[in-house]
Amino acid sequence: MSTQLKKSILVITVIAAAIMELIDTSIVNVALNYMSGNLGATLEDTSWVITAYAIANIIVIPMTSFLTAKLGRRNYYIGSIIAFTLFSALCGFATNIWTLVAFRFLQGIGGGALLSVSQAIVFEVYGKERVGIASALFGVGVFLGPTIGPTLGGFITENYSWPWIFYINIPIGIAVTISSLLLVSEPEIAAKVKSVDWWGILLLIIGIGSLQTVLERGETDDWFAAKYIIVLTIVAIIALSTFIWWELTTPNPVIDLRVLKSKSLAVAAVLTFVTGFGLFTSVFLTPVLAQRVLYFPPTITGLILLPGAALAIVGLLFSATLLKRGVSPLVIITSGFVIFISFAWQMSRVNLEAAPGDLVGPLIYRAMGIALLTVPLTALAVSGLAPKDIPQGTALNNMMRQLGGSFGIAVINTYVAQRFGLHRSDLLSNITTFNDQATARLTKLTNYFAGRGFSSFDAHKKAIAVVDGTINRQSYLLSYLDAYLFTGLVFLAAMPLLLLVINRKKQAGPVVIIGDH
Structure with missing residues (x-):
């Protein structure tokens, strides 16, 4: 061979x-x-x-x-x-x-x-x-x-x-x-x-374990209404604060946080966190919107993601080629952010009549945006590091992507729940005896069920259930559209961080990667 x-x-x-x-x-x-x-x-x-x-x-x-x-x-x-x-x-x-x-x-x-x-x-x-x-x-x-x-x-x-x-x-x-x-x-x-930095390992396990549990379980258990969420939040803050202090003072830390003195790594880590936020929340939101609100079957939901996934490979190779030719990572990163924001904007305009094909275009924008961010963020992260620090720097960068995803899903879950309540309340406020359209709709549905053999009471009850289901569906749609827009705003808010490393724009050539990441 x-x-x-x-x-x-x-x-x-x-x-x-x-x-x-x-x-x-x-x-x-x-x-x-x-x-x-x-x-x-x-x-x-x-x-x-x-x-x-x-x-x-x-x-x-x-x-x-x-x-x-x-x-x-x-x-x-x-x-x-x-x-x-x-x-x-x-x-x-x-x-x-x-x-x-x-x-x-x-x-x-x-x-x-x-x-x-x-x-x-x-x-x-x-x-x-x-x-x-x-x-x-x-x-x-x-x-x-x-x-x-x-x-x-x-x-x-x-x-x-x-x-x-x-x-x-x-x-x-x-x-x-x-x-x-x-x-x-x-x-x-x-x-x-x-x-072996046993204290560092212990503090990391306690701190990250507690934080991740809060992020994953917070929405399910109504956040700080649950005592264990309060306790774990306090534990996470204390453990992670102590961990940072310990790792910066011990001679042989399990995670060398000193590498974050590199401005390019610190900025790249934050932007990678935001990228993870967008990657995982969009993967979470899109199938739920497609199946729960638009009533697409699972197979169709999977298929609408495939064109973007296929073109993402092209985008990844394209961004790598641009880097090799000396294009600044900051130019590529900015393009990726703009394209992803465009995806979020397009998804925030979807309506209940949307067909599967209507989502393919925005999802291609999503894929290309993330693809253009992945490679140059890695290059930016290590561009200011000595070779011996590169393994630790990229490990931290990988962690930030995963943590961004967990944080993003937790935030989006809470945001959707809050927006759903608000939109449902707003829509219900229009369902009154003074609204002729609502009254006519309810009467028509009641007559429909009465014609199917239901008693007047049961027919009215079923009509109310249909109206309630329609309100819930519309409320969920509006909530998910708000969530896409919120994700886009997170990306927009993160873009000014690139100004902190603008002096590195000429350092766009290949970087040396050795050891383990």
Whole structure:
């Protein structure tokens, strides 16, 4: 086997591992009702299946650089793939909800390495001369994973059963493990850990675990009306504040926060957070709008996402080419933000008569916007770092994307709930005896049901139910449209941060990526 073929297979292997991990961040979303009924659990308890995985991921991703140095990249990466695959199987075999949640947490621990280490390997294979292309190829996984997760999950649960959303990882995991055993090696420059920062690890687990739980469960439990949300918020603030102080003062931190002294990394981290906000909230909102309000079937919902996903690959490669030719990352990033804002604006104009084809165009804008952000944000993040700090910098950047997604979904859930109440109240205020159109509509519906053999009382009751359902549907539509607009405004508010690194616009060439991210 030629060296070039080995490199190609290695790149395909690690990108497949990253996609597998990212798909699992969203594949279970559409299967919660099936799990709930099958395991005899409430929907609120079943949602911990999502929360547990997210908590584990967010904890492990920033520790990747430390764990790779401590255990060795090859050992840590292959061990993580095996753990991810094993616990995927055990998730499918689970017979009660809390066993499933425990296995799901452990699956997330294993999955934490599949993002950052995969990224490091892709960069290493392509080298500094083609880092833009490497970023683009890895960006395919970052974009496709969360996008196709709900569609794939819906198809599997509708045609098979929910355990298969976990079993599907087994053959892929085995293939990736075998390929990694044959092809993955230690980096030429491997960092060594002098001592283990146990206090840092403990504070990180407590702080991120508490924060992620608040973000994932806040809306479900009415935020600060629940005592445990208040307690966990206080714990998160104290633990994370102490963690920051400790990591900045200890000589061998588990996460070297000193790299954030780089202005380009600090700005890129915030913009990556915003990008994660937009990526994950749009993936969350679009299927819900399509199925809950516009009544598209799951298959059609999946299909309207595909053109954008396919064109995103072109956008990723295009942005990499622009970087290679010396175009400033800031120009590409600005274009990505503008295009995504255009997507948000177009989606905020959708109405109840929208056909599937009407959403394809805006979703292409979404895909291209995110695609144009993924590669240059990575370049911007590391542009001001010394080679030894790049692994830690990119690990932090990856964490910010995932945290942005979790924060975004929590905020959007709350925002939609509040807007729904407001819009419903406004619409109901028009349903009075003084509104001739409302009265005529109600009378017509009552007569319709009376003609179907219902008593006058039951006919009137059914007519009111129909009107109420129509009001709810319109209220949800307006709420989701507001949410798209809100997401666009978040992107707009973040754009001025680019002015802080405008002096780096000439440093657009390839950056050197070494070690593990």
